[in-house]
Amino acid sequence: MTAPPLLQLRDLSVDFSTDMGIVHAVDRVSFDIGTDEIVALVGESGSGKSVIAQAIMGLLGVGGAGRNARTSGQLRFRGRDGAAIDLLTLDAEERRRLRGRDIGMVFQEPMTALNPVLTVGEQIAELLRVHAGLTRAQAAAEAVARLAEVGIAAPAERAKSYPHQMSGGMRQRVLIAIAMACQPLLLIADEPTTALDVTVQAQILELMRTLKRRTRMSVLFITHDFGIVAELADRVVVLYAGRMVEEGSATDIFASPRHPYTEGLLGAVPRLDLASDTIGAVAILPGTAPDPLAFPAGCRFHPRCTHARPGLCDGKAPAMTALAGARRFACHVRASA
């Protein structure tokens, strides 16, 4: 993997101003997504995973949703021409043209993410007309081909179906077909299998793996399920309360997590091919996620951390400690150990 990264997040921060105060939902997050790489973004509910996804997509502040958002930092994206641009400097129209074409996104809720009054064929075809300039007939034919590609049987008939005539798993396939329709450079999958039952979940993951292998696109896979991470990811970024706490290759993270929070998350995974002694002391995460309006000072994890040292962890925010093999973590205690 010597090719330059597809996307570089640099000090990405997102603040929301609300009636109750400012929510620092994402705080100076920096990581890379390499070409042809699957990066898993992991963290508890409310840790800012979806906000990062929306920031990359440029969906914050579009059409009223997230009007209250302030985004700062850099999102250096290497386009099809090989030139890197900072997505945050583009205007709304330029960002729109990237969406769906160079960056595709699959969401968590397949039951509600499709328009109930349009055929699924049309919901794929319109995208091809807008981005690839296909004619109506070309786009319709292409939509059928895309449905076949995501493993939908009888795609020509299915293209004429409406979402309510399909199962959750099939709808998620359609959503993947939509996200992949223009062969994006980056696919963002925000918990795409959480709403599905286990067998369907496995099928969808298998499909994503296959498509990834075929197209060599990059994937940002958002999940809080370390079982999926183990199956899918090349690299892992762990997020806690809007901050990165650890980053590394999936192998390294599973073999020797450095941050106590990562240890805790791994401990919460039911069944893994890991010796239990590597998981460490934190078996279940004690406590609850912090209030986003009033994050703890210092390390945001310290009130829940069994290793926390008073006077150290509640003072300054820990800086990233870099290790060999592109590993980084942010912990006062482990950095000095």
Next chain:
Amino acid sequence: MLRYLAGKGFRSVLTVFAVLLITFVAARISGNPFQFLYDDGLTQEEQAALDQEFGLDRPWPAQFVSYLGQIARGNFGRSIAQRRPVVHLYAEAIGPTLRLAALSFLATVAIGLPLGLTAALARHSALGVAAMGVAFVGYAVPHFLLAIILILIFSFYLNWLPSIGSETWWHFIMPTITLSAGLIAAIARYLRGEMLGVLSQDFVRTARAKGLPESMVIGKHAVRNALIPVITVLGLKFNGLVSGSLIVETVFSFQGVGQIFIGSVQLRDYPVLQFGVIAFALTVVVVNFLVDALYAVVDPRVRRSG
């Protein structure tokens, strides 16, 4: 879908029948037409002769059965007051009424929908708030009051618009405003609410994530979904439009079917009155049918079920 429509059709026929029966009896209880036509009084013999001529001498059930038999053959009888076929009376008057209905419907769609959309899309700006203010006023003011206010301003003080009759297009301006104001307001308010609901739905987010132009996200994805329940409301409100048009035609002295109908009530002109009731009821039924059919066209979820 067919079964559903058939069931609905059957219920509609029953409704029209019931309405007709009630009208038939109520009209006869409330008085005899010849008392009103000849206010200096009739002799016993004259009254009996007239009753016989129009078949009013027979018992009510017999009258009703023979009336049903006649209308089944398309014969709605003659006006007692004017001694001309009922159908002719209405046919001559239908023009202004239809024109008023069409104008009011057009105004409702052409003003109500954009007003509601504006109110939803510009909800954070003064424009959106103003749109909602206009809609609220239209919603709160009853027909007759609005008519009187309009007449006072535009006929009495400004002398811009005629307040009586239906001869020119100018005559239609105030009646159309009066009749459609409530509908416009209702549709605008409803569409606004629906749009706000739809805009926060997942499929709108999907549409944006696809990189569709905002005009497509709104016009194609959001509006279509928001319009579905609005169609139902339009259908329901139509019933109010029918009765509202009676008031409006009377206030503005329209030479429309409203005048014929109201006149027939005053004179107890049974055949005219009965035809009016049947026609109004049928109109409501037909429109509700059309609304259902339209619903099935725009909402694929209805098409297969039901």
